[in-house]
Amino acid sequence: MDLFIGQLFTGLSTGSILLLAALGLSLTFGQMGVINMAHGEFIMAGCYTAYVTQQVVGDAGVSLLIALPIGFLVGGIMGWVLEALLIRHLYHRPLDTLLVTFGVGLVLQQVARDVFGAPAVNVTVPEFLRGGVDLLGTTVPKTRLFIMGLAIVAVTAVTLVLRFTPAGRRIRAVVGNRDLAETAGISSRTVDAGTFFIGSGLAGVAGVALTLIGSTSPTTGQSYLVDAFLVVVAGGLGRIKGAVVAAIALGTFQAVFETYSTASLAKVGVFVVIVVFLQLRPQGLFTLRTRSLA
Amino acid sequence: MPHRFTTLPSPARTFARTLAASVAITGLVATAACGSRAGEETAAAESCVDTSGDTIKVGALNSLSGTMSISETTVRDAIYLAVDEINAAGGVQGKEIEIVAEDGASEPTVFAEKAEKLIREDCVAAVFGGWTSASRKAMLPVFEDNDSLLYYPVQYEGLEASENIFYTGATTNQQIIPALDYLAETGVKSLYLVGSDYVFPRTANAIINAYAADKGIEILGEDYAQLGSVEFSTIVNQVSASGADAVFNTLNGDSNVAFFREYANVGLTAEEMPVMSVSIAEEEVGGIGVENIEGQLAAWNYYQTVESPANTTFVEAFKAEYGADRVTSDPMEAAYNSVYLWAATVEKAESFAVEDIQANADGVSFDSPEGTVVIDGDNHHVTKTARIGEISADGLLYTVWESEGPIEPDPFLEGYDWAADLTVTE
């Protein structure tokens, strides 16, 4: 029974990690159909931001809180630069963007290796996040509660921004119908740059948070990327709601499957489930309806 | 495009002819060029090692790029250190050792390819390197087919003995079995096994299971995480729920970071449920964070803190060469030893030839940082002293237990009755 509750919680927790990693992707992929393979490296940049901040500030707790906004800026600026230098020019070639950003990811990984060295570095977990909390008879690590909380905050913030700010309305207009939005006087260029900034910034935040549970090394981002993409694919293009549901569903599925089988088989199981799922709903859980031929 | 495709020649016929021609050429050339068949003797490839000059070439084959570069670059440093020291002392057979360096790129196929290049193109007398079992398995046929020598410096899962490989890291009876002995001595009655999903952990756990069955230790669970996995919630939950006396950890690389953080965070401590690790050395402790792993155990043959004159010299020389902040670890020491063992064997054989080295290897010894190591001529492994270390707050490991003298290598565990069912000896 303890184990069952533990696993249920694990599903939520794994789901929120997936969600943090996938939220930014969902925005950029959804808005521009751009597959940013360097998203994982933006997460890694967030991890190293947390590391560097901690080296400078010293106190683990303070540095974590400072690193979150800095990570957002670091990721955001990297994304903004990437959009301005490359992605903007590859607009009608989404598959090429995928390969180009993969190249960017390779370069960023090697940069990290040359700057910080290949071995993993340690980001100390602040005192107030160490240990666990007893919840319904199982011990739940505080770091995971923190990440779940952060995921909720991030989703709420993104939803609020999209819904209630002028910038957010522009983003939604462009996601809904790019050409129509342009005829309505919205500069989709500016909006693209903005979306990419926010989406990549979220990757940076995710990176900072993930140092609490995982390692910080040049290849850190890669371990999250494929799963994050699957979340976006299963959730449906550009739908935050879809990403949330898909992330939690996949997280829970994996955790439960893993209990009765092995972690490796769980990964394979996730893939099979998604292929079968796409048979039923080829456009993901939630779709924006357009009549576009593309 | 000025032509009209309507006037193009019949495509199907062209196609059929091209196809037929290709097949014919291939068939013709292939059959004309057939070599020896199974069971026939193949003319052994002639060694191209040049022993006439003032220098002798050896290969250093480690991953400098890819996931394994983290660990393997440290081994590379140790190899260079040993070669420099030997050269400073007059070389081998009066010849200066010259290193031909290659990158294994963390991929078994690249290891095989580069090994072949080192042997056939660079004509090296021996190769030092390799880390993962996959890389060793990939290189093994290359060294056997070309009749050349590999010195492999990492502890591994045993069950192998090639004429063309010298294994200077521990085999299972020099690391895993002593670790189990230690745990049994300290009163551990039940174990939980956690490992990465590849060959070493699976073989190690098979041995542990057999050992446990014999000694009445209960195995409460056995979990494997995908290599590189960072999601350890489920596994740690299960470990915690099992209430085992100790955990035997064969995880590899980054997974250790996630595992130990999760372990500490659910409130498990070294006092109530110690973790015995066989892949965590000085290099890894920093990345995991000392605060997450302090007090936990590791099983190796060497720690930087081993107290011996040879080790003092080794550590000082290493830090002088590569910086005071660098640490030395077991695989580095084994790699360092491997160069010295090769040199000593060459001196004894007074020859660089593979067959002479093989014939003279038995009994060659070296006063290494971990203590004296001696080559076993039968299985090409070396004697090693087993040590259990505890991770301390300064990030180093300190010996808490040590075997009574060096342990003879027994890669096929022939000396252990309980292991009889585990393996089929060749």
Add this chain to the structure above:
Amino acid sequence: MLICKNIEVDFDGFKAVNGVDLTLDRGEVHFLIGPNGAGKTTLVDAVTGLAKYSGSVVKDGEELRGKKVHHIARKGIGRTFQTATVFEDLTVAQNLDIAAGAGRSPWALLRRRKHLPANVVETMDRIGLGKEADTPAGILAHGQKQWLEIGMLLVGDADVLLLDEPIAGMGHEERDTTGRLLHDIAADRAVAVVEHDMDFMRAFADRVTVLHAGAVLASGSVDEVSGDPRVQAVYLGTATDEKEPADAATA
């Protein structure tokens, strides 16, 4: 020969087409007009299997609802798009040859073309592209692409043609040519044209159906329809000027 009854298309609660009846007859050029958002293109989407709908579409006695896009196409229903969609990397002749070959066997497909099918050569002349056989379709003039697209339907033996703004972006002379071509091909086919251009409609329509807000507002000859006060109200702008959400995205 094509009878649509009570077609309804529902986009998440928004009824883009709301109970439309429409009959297309052989020998007629039938214009579908109406303001943006009236549901013209959506109706075409529904008939050709792209949009889900309720109601019924019957051609030659066969119900088409629920059939896949390519099955409907093989029943002889061809369509064009607002922006001419031709295979830009292929030549005019290749475009037409593909359009002519939907029924080819796999074996025929895997072999190279020995000579162009007769109807392809014939159609190339008919659409005025006889000299452009080896020109990549991508570098054709805008109007030529539209003609090519119509030609592709002709060689594919479609006898119900649904053309979405076939003269968009054409000059006067090209429009007239297109109009005559439409009449010419309508001799033994049913042709429906979605169009905004009123002059073009007056010049070439045999029959006109006016759609508004997803429903049929009026139907009849050019004169009947232009005399209808409701139609005049719509076109004088008193009706809602709501934009069709994805009109532009159909590119």
Add this chain to the structure above:
Amino acid sequence: MRNFFATRLGTWTGFAAAALVLFGLAPLVLSGFRLGLLAQFTCYAIVAVGIGLAWGRGGMLTLGQGVFFGMGAYLMAMHLKMADAEFRNGPGAVPDFMELAGIRELPAYWAPFSSPVFTIAAILVLPTAFAVVLGLAVFKRRVKGAYFAILSQALAGAFAILLIGQQSLGGFNGLSRFRYFFGYNLDDPVNQQMLYFIAAGVLLVVVAIALQLRRSRYGELLVAVRDAEERVRFLGYDAANIKVVAYATAALFASVAGAIFVPVVGIISPASIGIVPSIMFILGVAIGGRASLVGPVVGALAVAWAQTALSEQFPSAWTYAQGLLFILVIALLPGGIASVAALTKRFQRTPAPVEAAA
């Protein structure tokens, strides 16, 4: 002149020249070791021809060719291990690595692979059939573009993970230590040369098949589907079937390449078929020119050669070079090297709009 290679004489000349270089020149000027490397690169080139077909002509970015490459490789490796065990210990013997892993009984699914005929049939049929089933499942539901790319990538990841967990397939270490290839000693340099000839011959055959597909009506249809899939559908074709053929052909090529790779290199492990190796297959194709026939071959050979040559001296620089190649070639020269030749020609002739095959 431009279309010389499109004529019958041109086709013959091209193939004859290629055969001369591969069968005559290469063995003369290359050492046994370098020839072995070339055989390995040739395997990559065979995969590349298939990717050129599926991606360059069909627009399907197959980020998971490692799966099919791996299938072919593992099927062949199973046969070689079986043959080896039976040669030494008689029929029904257990391959050496299984003995070490403590597997006493030969798993049932291994048994048929003692037959060379069955093995070759399996190499040709299994991956192709898998590609057909998967392709139908995906394309019929009109999953395409980025979705398809991500799915195929996830497939490669899942496949590698699945293999790592299979102890009866060597797990993480994979299968290695092959001694005989259909009865011939693999350590004999003469036989190693034979393997190279087989690889080179297969490459020519594969290029010939790709050429025929390109020049056929099917080839035109495939390009049509790539550029305007809906249009093709509205002309009465089932676009999914058209795509499946190209996808399955690419899978077949990859499988055959994998099967040759195994005796040439001497090992197959999950590390050679996961996500990253699968993307690396793409790099050569992109550089050589995805939509051209010979471009992918040249690109694959060039990238493999550059990797071997450069990574020896500058392992870190090579990673940068790889990344930058991806960025620069795809962003600035989407047609690859092949388009450079075409571009220069175009400048000499009347300027025409450049078609970028995306």
